[in-house]
Amino acid sequence: MDSTKLRFFAPCPSGLEGVLEQELHDLGVPMTTKTDGGVAFLAPWSSMYWVNLKSHIASRVLWEVGQTPYLSEDDVYRAAYHLSWPDWFTSAQTIKVKVSARRCPLTSLDFITLRIKDAVCDKFMAVRHKRPNIDTHHPNIRLDAFLDESTVTFYLDTSGDPLFKRGHRIVSVEAPLRENLAAGLLRLAGWTPNDVLLDPMCGGGTIPLEAALMARRIAPGQSRAFAFEHLIIHDPKLWGHLREASRVKQLAEVPAAIYASDQDPAAVKIAQRTFQGAGVAIDIRLKQSDILALEAPAEQGVLLINPPYGVRLNRPEELDAFYPKLGDWLKQRFNGWRAYIFTGDLRTPKLIGLAPSKRIPLFNGPLECRLYEFLIVSGSMRKTIPKPDKRG
Numbered sequence: 001m002d003s004t005k006l007r008f009f010a011p012c013p014s015g016l017e018g019v020l021e022q023e024l025h026d027l028g029v030p031m032t033t034k035t036d037g038g039v040a041f042l043a044p045w046s047s048m049y050w051v052n053l054k055s056h057i058a059s060r061v062l063w064e065v066g067q068t069p070y071l072s073e074d075d076v077y078r079a080a081y082h083l084s085w086p087d088w089f090t091s092a093q094t095i096k097v098k099v100s101a102r103r104c105p106l107t108s109l110d111f112i113t114l115r116i117k118d119a120v121c122d123k124f125m126a127v128r129h130k131r132p133n134i135d136t137h138h139p140n141i142r143l144d145a146f147l148d149e150s151t152v153t154f155y156l157d158t159s160g161d162p163l164f165k166r167g168h169r170i171v172s173v174e175a176p177l178r179e180n181l182a183a184g185l186l187r188l189a190g191w192t193p194n195d196v197l198l199d200p201m202c203g204g205g206t207i208p209l210e211a212a213l214m215a216r217r218i219a220p221g222q223s224r225a226f227a228f229e230h231l232i233i234h235d236p237k238l239w240g241h242l243r244e245a246s247r248v249k250q251l252a253e254v255p256a257a258i259y260a261s262d263q264d265p266a267a268v269k270i271a272q273r274t275f276q277g278a279g280v281a282i283d284i285r286l287k288q289s290d291i292l293a294l295e296a297p298a299e300q301g302v303l304l305i306n307p308p309y310g311v312r313l314n315r316p317e318e319l320d321a322f323y324p325k326l327g328d329w330l331k332q333r334f335n336g337w338r339a340y341i342f343t344g345d346l347r348t349p350k351l352i353g354l355a356p357s358k359r360i361p362l363f364n365g366p367l368e369c370r371l372y373e374f375l376i377v378s379g380s381m382r383k384t385i386p387k388p389d390k391r392g
């Protein structure tokens with residue numbers, strides 16, 4: 001099977017499609033097409049295993065099992081019935097059908113979901129005389145269908161739980177970033193394992209943890225389960241080889257220092273436990289500190305800051321007083337560093353009094369955010385700040 005190229009789609013948080021495509025190329029998957037919300041790729045089955053195991057940025061890997069034009073719900077039913085579901089999983093597995101659509105002319109997505117579920121179960125009854133049960137909470141197998149104005153595409157989800165669930169987070173802090181968003185921010189910031197990293201508002205430690213995993217080449221999916229393990233065509237031997245191939249490439253230590261801190265002792269404790277659980281506690285120099293008390297730990301490096309912002313945490317007036325101090329702190333102590341601030345507060349450049357050299361639009365769930373880049377060079381940043389446009 002492994003010489004055959006199959007079609008897959010890896011969704012990701014909006015705004016990370018470009019860095020996901022780069023990551024797929026780095027993972028040896030060259031045949032990619034970037035679209036809104038993810039990257040399609042053509043690759044052998046083994047690449048599906050590899051991307052599930054190694055991608056820091058993809059949210060899932062969906063295997064495209066069919067695509068067909070449609071006009072009505074009956075067409076969707078027939079197209080779903082036509083597919084060889086009993087060749088891919090058994091009636092002993094529980095299933096869930098999820099439908100999403102863009103510009104679909106049919107009126108009810110719930111009804112389409114029901115028709116696809118009927119088609120799959122009818123097919124099983126016809127071929128195996130037994131149908132799989134539905135489990136909408138913890139299904140073994142997730143079937144996805146996507147409808148545009150004229151075409152329905154069917155997918156089998158090979159990941160199961162979304163890939164940002166690495167299995168490391170034991171307890172959560174308030175407003176944690178999703179792991180794949182944190183990894184995407186590191187890529188967008190151009191951070192590489194050879195750069196010193198400082199996250200001085202680390203909360204539960206999502207950003208330094210992703211950095212440490214990348215730097216040590218520890219696969220983010222190393223210790224979790226995947227939906228493909230339930231598929232009939234799963235190849236446990238090949239999967240075992242790939243996991244082992246990844247494991248032997250792990251490095252014993254990070255090439256450059258990773259620093260993390262937070263003013264909140266409870267957050268620091270949670271971060272500490274999470275780093276220990278992921279086996280990277282020795283790689284991250286973690287301490288409790290107010291950000292403004294920190295000195296630059298190296299002559300150069302990358303600062304990645306995810307401050308609290310009004311919508312989710314703190315009151316806007318507190319932040320208004322804090323941001324100018326943050327700007328002074330950067331200018332006075334981080335000469336030579338590249339600083340990145342990820343925030344939903346589009347007034348940030350104005351409030352900190354620094355001109356960003358880049359502003360990258362991103363979404364944190366439904367919240368529109370920016371990743372601002374500030375190149376801290378003495379003197380040069382004190383110029384007048386250009387008025388931010390309405391979109392920040």
Ligand SMILES: C[S@@+](CC[C@H](N)C(=O)[O-])C[C@H]1O[C@@H](n2cnc3c(N)ncnc32)[C@H](O)[C@@H]1O
Pocket residue numbers: 173174175176177178200201202203204205206207261262263264267289290291292306307308309
């Ligand atoms: C949005 S959260 C960061 C979440 C983090 N990226 C994660 O994924 O868990 C902001 C963090 O900033 C911390 N914080 C707020 N003011 C601070 C200050 N003056 N110095 C250091 N940390 C501060 C808060 O305790 C909180 O953990």
